[in-house]
Amino acid sequence: MDLGTLGAGLGAGITVLGAGLGIGRLAAAALEALARQPEIAGDARTTMIIAAALIEGVALFSCVICMLLVVMK
Template structure:
């Protein structure tokens, strides 16, 4: 295989893994947060705020991963 084909393959696999990891991370975050909100409705605001901050951090890491994959494909 050509080096560019390997770079495209690596970038595609990397982008897929980043998207999968971000989806799993947010899913593992949101499930317990919803359960906690259902068990203690008075704490729902604090739980929601923490969940949104953590989800934003996960998405930020995923975005960096995707940028790295795109940079691999460009070279």
């Protein structure tokens, strides 16, 4: 195993850390909002999914970069 592959793996791991934290906080906030105002469930769900998709998109960018590091070496 060379250092490049190691770096890519570590990068993917750190990315997952950030994305997991972000989406977790997002879900927690959405749940709190839902518990406080159950009548906005539909709106909150849509907004939550969009926000989660945006966070996930950034995370996937970095995962793709990690993949490129391995593939295009």
